[in-house]
Amino acid sequence: MTMSPSKTFAAMRSARPGLAVSLSLFALAVVILMAIFGPIVLGSGNGLNPLMRLKPPSALAWFGTDNLGRDVFVRTISGARNSVMVGLSTAVVVLLIGGTLGVLAGYFKWVDRVVMRLADGLMAIPGILLAIALVSVLGGGLVTIIIAISVPEIPRTARLMRSVVLSIRELPFITAAVSVGSSTPKILLRHVVPNAIGMLSVQATYVCAAAILSEAALSFLGVGTPPDVPSWGNVIASGKEYFRLAPWIIAFPGVILSIMVLSINIIGDRLRDRFDPRLAARKAS
Amino acid sequence: MSNFVVRRLLSVIPIALIVLVTVFLLLHIGPGDPAALIAGENATPAQIEQIRERLFLDRPLLEQLFLYLSHVVQLDLGQSVYSGLPVLSLIAQRIEPTAVLAVSTLLLSVLIAVPMGVWAAWRAGSTVDTALIVASVLGFSVPVFVIGYVLVDVFALRAGWLPVQGYKPLSSGLWNCFRSIILPSVTLSFLFSALVARITRATMIEVLAEDYIRTARAKGAGNRRILVVHALKNIGVPVVTVVGTSFAALLGGVVITESVFNIPGMGRLTVDAILTRDYPVVQGVLIVFSFVLITVNLLVDLSYALFDPRVRQ
Numbered sequence: 001m002t003m004s005p006s007k008t009f010a011a012m013r014s015a016r017p018g019l020a021v022s023l024s025l026f027a028l029a030v031v032i033l034m035a036i037f038g039p040i041v042l043g044s045g046n047g048l049n050p051l052m053r054l055k056p057p058s059a060l061a062w063f064g065t066d067n068l069g070r071d072v073f074v075r076t077i078s079g080a081r082n083s084v085m086v087g088l089s090t091a092v093v094v095l096l097i098g099g100t101l102g103v104l105a106g107y108f109k110w111v112d113r114v115v116m117r118l119a120d121g122l123m124a125i126p127g128i129l130l131a132i133a134l135v136s137v138l139g140g141g142l143v144t145i146i147i148a149i150s151v152p153e154i155p156r157t158a159r160l161m162r163s164v165v166l167s168i169r170e171l172p173f174i175t176a177a178v179s180v181g182s183s184t185p186k187i188l189l190r191h192v193v194p195n196a197i198g199m200l201s202v203q204a205t206y207v208c209a210a211a212i213l214s215e216a217a218l219s220f221l222g223v224g225t226p227p228d229v230p231s232w233g234n235v236i237a238s239g240k241e242y243f244r245l246a247p248w249i250i251a252f253p254g255v256i257l258s259i260m261v262l263s264i265n266i267i268g269d270r271l272r273d274r275f276d277p278r279l280a281a282r283k284a285s
Numbered sequence: 286m287s288n289f290v291v292r293r294l295l296s297v298i299p300i301a302l303i304v305l306v307t308v309f310l311l312l313h314i315g316p317g318d319p320a321a322l323i324a325g326e327n328a329t330p331a332q333i334e335q336i337r338e339r340l341f342l343d344r345p346l347l348e349q350l351f352l353y354l355s356h357v358v359q360l361d362l363g364q365s366v367y368s369g370l371p372v373l374s375l376i377a378q379r380i381e382p383t384a385v386l387a388v389s390t391l392l393l394s395v396l397i398a399v400p401m402g403v404w405a406a407w408r409a410g411s412t413v414d415t416a417l418i419v420a421s422v423l424g425f426s427v428p429v430f431v432i433g434y435v436l437v438d439v440f441a442l443r444a445g446w447l448p449v450q451g452y453k454p455l456s457s458g459l460w461n462c463f464r465s466i467i468l469p470s471v472t473l474s475f476l477f478s479a480l481v482a483r484i485t486r487a488t489m490i491e492v493l494a495e496d497y498i499r500t501a502r503a504k505g506a507g508n509r510r511i512l513v514v515h516a517l518k519n520i521g522v523p524v525v526t527v528v529g530t531s532f533a534a535l536l537g538g539v540v541i542t543e544s545v546f547n548i549p550g551m552g553r554l555t556v557d558a559i560l561t562r563d564y565p566v567v568q569g570v571l572i573v574f575s576f577v578l579i580t581v582n583l584l585v586d587l588s589y590a591l592f593d594p595r596v597r598q
Contacts, residue, residue: 117299117300117303118303120299120300120303121299121300121302121303121304121307122303122307123533124300124301124303124304124575124578124579124582125304125307125308125571125574125575125578126533126536126537126540126574126575126578127533127534127537128537128540128541129536129537129540129555129570129571129574130307130571132540132555132556132559133311133559133567133568133571134311136559136562136564136567137311137312137314137315137322137564138314138315138316139315139316209426213426213428216428216430217428217429217430217537217541220428220430220541220544221540221541221544221556222556222560223556223559223560236428236430236431243434243437243438244442244449247434247438250430250431250434251434254427254428254430254431254434255431257428257431258423258426258427258428258431261426261427261428262422262423262426262427265422265425265426266422269422
């Protein structure tokens with residue numbers, strides 16, 4: 001026996017319990033507190049201790065130690081700051097540039113032609129490879145990494161915003177605004193952008209999650225944040241050579257990184273259920 | 286139909302051109318002198334000068350671009366600064382492991398994810414459906430390298446069933462190659478099947494809500510007939526689309542997976558080239574990966590014409 005469409009959607013909504021979202025928000029809050037206060041309380045975790053090399057988790061070092069005797073727990077906590085910073089900054093950069101390009105492309109035909117051609121071209125280069133190549137020519141450092149991760153994400157966001165704006169501009173209140181003689185900038189800022197904010201916030205969560213993963217991937221491949229700047233990615237990378245002897249170096253930051261990204265994605269999904277105009281249209285019908 | 290095919294074929298040209306210009310410009314957007322960047326920190330001025338001449342870096346930018354494009358068109362991707370070998374032959378040496386990994390992941394993911402997605406959509410709201418949603422969010426939240434190490438730990442180090450790392454080429458026998466690629470492709474399949482399953486489920490839910498499904502039901506068609514005859518026929522296009530759009534993620538995942546499992550493929554070639562500042566190789570790999578991606582998306586679009594008669598008009 002199958003359900004009617006409306007019942008199916010009701011079931012879908014109840015299938016995502018509030019519990020998952022609450023847990024995600026809690027996890028996110030913990031990580032952000034860690035990112036803000038962790039390094040102040042515990043230090044950077046760069047202190048070397050040759051006597052404590054590759055020690056398993058214990059009361060002294062909760063997550064064990066790495067090959068240089070550094071405390072993995074302290075490094076994971078201080079890594080949270082850089083990983084979260086890369087995630088948030090990338091989301092801001094991508095939304096500002098990609099969002100603006102998308103809104104303009106959705107509203108002006110000639111911008112559309114140029115921007116979408118460029119987007120097609122950039123999207124034909126696998127994102128992580130483009131990011132690796134950018135880091136290698138621009139040099140290491142947090143700012144470079146944020147730029148390198150942003151570039152491949154911008155076309156995707158521009159595309160999404162364009163499609164959202166295309167559907168908004170067909171709505172009656174835009175026609176009304178045009179007919180009462182509102183200027184184009186005013187229509188864009190007062191009517192189009194506010195209605196696109198919902199989807200933009202959904203996209204922000206996905207970009208943030210993807211950026212945290214990309215930073216980790218870049219660091220893992222050895223082209224990410226410099227070794228003395230701990231991030232989840234380069235803590236994991238430092239355990240690469242020792243994963244048979246000391247799996248904890250990868251395991252703990254790996255699990256925390258996964259929980260963080262998972263939480264952001266769950267929150268993003270919830271936001272999308274609320275804001276996606278396509279889902280809303282279906283619910284209304 | 287032929288009109289659609291011709292138009293789609295022509296649309297590849299600007300995309301390919303943008304890729305090539307981007308790849309060419311990569312070397313020139315950095316803060317320093319590209320020749321010095323390639324030569325490395327310990328190079329003498331004479332060496333830098335030599336590189337500048339060999340790569341035409343002393344010419345005006347537009348002329349360089351033109352030279353670069355004309356070489357690429359003749360399938361000349363330059364020589365490795367490091368080994369002096371042609372980039373194309375370096376890539377050719379490394380293409381097999383990457384292709385085997387990508388194809389096996391693709392097959393595994395589609396075989397798992399499409400039936401799972403259909404099942405979840407058919408039972409939308411049930412425990413199976415919830416489980417699939419959770420699993421798919423997990424699939425693209427857990428980094429490929431974390432999954433990789435967990436699998437290595439369980440199936441290679443503890444159980445001893447499979448090799449820990451490394452790649453056995455096809456020439457060493459199908460069985461050996463298969464054994465060496467199981468863990469890497471299962472690892473990468475977590476990510477890829479998550480993407481495919483999610484889209485399959487969403488599309489299938491949409492298809493099941495269509496009028497023609499209701500009509501079929503009204504005419505007394507059984508569940509199996511509705512699923513096989515009416516619904517599955519219509520998920521071809523979206524599933525092929527998602528395979529196309531997530532192919533970029535697959536190629537990115539290949540690069541990381543090769544690093545986890547020590548597979549000497551194109552991903553490793555890229556990472557090694559970056560670490561040794563071998564930019565012609567980096568550019569060459571970017572071009573080859575991008576052209577694979579462009580071709581896959583072209584094939585995906587052309588396949589629409591097969592699946593959906595409306596596209597042909």
